[in-house]
Amino acid sequence: YPDPQWWKEAVVYQIYPASFQSHPGSTSGWGSIKGITLRLDYLKSLGIDVVWSSPICQSPQADMGYDISDYKQIDPHYGTLNDVDELLGELNKRGMKLMMDLVVNHTSNQHPWFLESCGSRQSPKRDWYIWQKPRSFRSDGTPEPPNNWAQILGEANSAWNYDEKSKEFYLALFTPEQPDLNWENADVRAAIWDVMHFWMKRGAAGFRMDVINLISKVPGYPDAEETLGPGHKYHPGLKYFVNGPRLHEYLREIHREVLSKYDTITVGEMPGVSDETEILMTVGSNSGELRMIFIFDLVDIDKPNVRMALKPWDVKEMKGIITRWQRVMIENNGWNSVFIENHDNPRSVSRYTDDSDEWRFKGAKLLALMQITLGGTLFIYQGEEIGIRNAPSTWPIEEFKDIETINYWKKCNDLYADDEDQMALGRKIIDMKARDHARTPMQWAPVENAGFCDPGVKPWMRVMDDFKTINVERQVKGNDTDELSVWQFWQTALLYRKEHADVFVYGDFQELSTQDPKTYVYHRESQNGERWLVVLNFSRNEVEWIMPEDVEIDFWLCGNYTKGHVEKPTRHVVSLQAWEGILGRC
Numbered sequence: 001y002p003d004p005q006w007w008k009e010a011v012v013y014q015i016y017p018a019s020f021q022s023h024p025g026s027t028s029g030w031g032s033i034k035g036i037t038l039r040l041d042y043l044k045s046l047g048i049d050v051v052w053s054s055p056i057c058q059s060p061q062a063d064m065g066y067d068i069s070d071y072k073q074i075d076p077h078y079g080t081l082n083d084v085d086e087l088l089g090e091l092n093k094r095g096m097k098l099m100m101d102l103v104v105n106h107t108s109n110q111h112p113w114f115l116e117s118c119g120s121r122q123s124p125k126r127d128w129y130i131w132q133k134p135r136s137f138r139s140d141g142t143p144e145p146p147n148n149w150a151q152i153l154g155e156a157n158s159a160w161n162y163d164e165k166s167k168e169f170y171l172a173l174f175t176p177e178q179p180d181l182n183w184e185n186a187d188v189r190a191a192i193w194d195v196m197h198f199w200m201k202r203g204a205a206g207f208r209m210d211v212i213n214l215i216s217k218v219p220g221y222p223d224a225e226e227t228l229g230p231g232h233k234y235h236p237g238l239k240y241f242v243n244g245p246r247l248h249e250y251l252r253e254i255h256r257e258v259l260s261k262y263d264t265i266t267v268g269e270m271p272g273v274s275d276e277t278e279i280l281m282t283v284g285s286n287s288g289e290l291r292m293i294f295i296f297d298l299v300d301i302d303k304p305n306v307r308m309a310l311k312p313w314d315v316k317e318m319k320g321i322i323t324r325w326q327r328v329m330i331e332n333n334g335w336n337s338v339f340i341e342n343h344d345n346p347r348s349v350s351r352y353t354d355d356s357d358e359w360r361f362k363g364a365k366l367l368a369l370m371q372i373t374l375g376g377t378l379f380i381y382q383g384e385e386i387g388i389r390n391a392p393s394t395w396p397i398e399e400f401k402d403i404e405t406i407n408y409w410k411k412c413n414d415l416y417a418d419d420e421d422q423m424a425l426g427r428k429i430i431d432m433k434a435r436d437h438a439r440t441p442m443q444w445a446p447v448e449n450a451g452f453c454d455p456g457v458k459p460w461m462r463v464m465d466d467f468k469t470i471n472v473e474r475q476v477k478g479n480d481t482d483e484l485s486v487w488q489f490w491q492t493a494l495l496y497r498k499e500h501a502d503v504f505v506y507g508d509f510q511e512l513s514t515q516d517p518k519t520y521v522y523h524r525e526s527q528n529g530e531r532w533l534v535v536l537n538f539s540r541n542e543v544e545w546i547m548p549e550d551v552e553i554d555f556w557l558c559g560n561y562t563k564g565h566v567e568k569p570t571r572h573v574v575s576l577q578a579w580e581g582i583l584g585r586c
């Protein structure tokens with residue numbers, strides 16, 4: 001059983017600052033740091049210990065702050081350093097902590113480091129970024145990029161961008177506005193440690209580290225295999241920059257130089273890696289790298305080779321992924337995060353359950369019950385606690401603001417404008433996968449702008465049409481039916497998770513339903529033998545789960561259908577209604 005640590009038991013809440021809460025008097029239509037501070041009592045009452053905000057540092061906002069032009073200043077959209085200090089003070093008063101989003105695989109192309117690096121091969125900062133000569137020139141003199149890697153947020157384009165003045169290409173894996181730093185350069189690494197010290201000294205408790213597993217690239221930048229098919233010139237080069245050759249060296253160095261000096265909570269965002277040995281090198285108990293990472297297997301369950309595409313999946317596959325990582329961490333003494341939403345993914349209630357008016361509450365509570373009973377550090381994404389769903393397919397495409405969606409829609413139009421089926425598929429992919437779904441303004445109350453910003457102000461992104469029925473005010477109050485609201489369910493369940501951390505955070509995990517196509521059943525057991533059984537029906541059909549002979553339930557504590565105790569047989573056969581989940585003590 002793992003050693004108890006505060007950062008293992010903590011519940012982390014991710015804020016997307018642009019869309020969380022504006023403050024009274026603000027006319028920008030953007031959320032702000034002052035707005036976050038105003039909502040700390042709300043978060044505390046939900047049961048949150050740590051707030052992680054997506055980037056708030058100075059940024060031209062080419063990718064919503066994931067393009068930073070000054071790591072030690074706050075973007076004017078969000079406020080000032082004083083606002084951060086005030087936020088830290090107010091968090092502290094409530095026994096809560098702040099995690100910063102550390103975006104250091106790349107900077108903004110407006111960062112002074114890049115401006116200096118650009119333009120001349122002799123610049124002292126030239127080597128801070130990744131510059132390469134053209135591979136060749138076309139007959140008309142146009143330079144060809146050094147290799148065939150595609151941009152991650154716009155796969156129709158090259159990841160390399162030409163600088164006319166110095167006649168070389170720089171690498172920018174995400175968008176041209178996000179040039180990749182050259183981590184091979186020791187001065188770059190020292191500059192990053194300095195940024196980390198700056199925030200730790202100011203009072204941050206740690207970092208969520210953006211695409212931290214992309215910082216080491218394979219030397220020579222080999223061509224990617226051509227996997228995207230006809231019409232595509234560029235291809236995903238993941239193999240050559242995901243968990244690259246020097247990653248672990250860099251992470252250990254960060255630990256030695258910075259993290260080991262503080263009591264931190266760190267989580268590395270690590271898309272594209274699923275290899276156990278690799279992952280345990282980072283999150284094994286003696287790794288000396290990071291506390292935990294985000295593993296993407298679950299949120300990428302429908303991803304073939306690029307995000308804006310679809311791949312079929314089923315509940316069995318989903319269960320397999322969850323069970324696998326629960327077991328791997330237990331068997332190898334590693335530590336993991338538990339999450340199903342973030343600002344880069346569609347809403348979980350729409351994706352893994354049924355977001356129709358009839359079933360959405362059951363679905364959202366089913367997912368809550370699953371997450372609060374899984375081992376690891378729990379991350380909740382803003383709006384997940386009230387079951388916000390995906391934007392509807394009736395929204396005009398102009399409502400989608402994300403650069404990835406915009407690039408993808410442009411690609412569809414460039415390639416398939418005359419092909420109705422392809423265009424319909426493109427739109428369907430946006431409706432199912434766009435990052436925008438997670439970025440609609442928070443739904444606080446049944447008032448104009450959903451209480452996100454002042455009446456009369458236009459929010460930067462459209463508020464969901466359903467805010468009058470799905471909002472915090474209504475769900476905190478609850479209603480007179482015999483059901484808890486999604487919010488109340490989360491609140492109650494989080495209390496329960498904390499009281500029984502030995503079981504739910506640290507306990508053993510055994511799946512009992514591997515052969516079952518729709519039901520997910522697992523045991524959690526603490527070191528001193530406290531045992532709970534979780535039974536989740538991931539389908540719209542009623543199902544029966546036949547208990548193994550040796551399983552006997554003392555009582556069913558709760559479920560997502562009723563407020564009180566659940567009336568079900570404690571042996572033999574349990575029948576579950578659509579999207580029903582129950583928790584029983586063995």
Ligand code: TEU
Binds near residue numbers: 103152210271307343
């Ligand atoms: O995302 C990195 C990342 O690779 C994904 O989450 C991505 O959107 C997709 O899954 C690719 O398969 C991080 C941030 O979370 C995202 O918002 C930024 O756009 C990106 O890095 C660049 O900083």
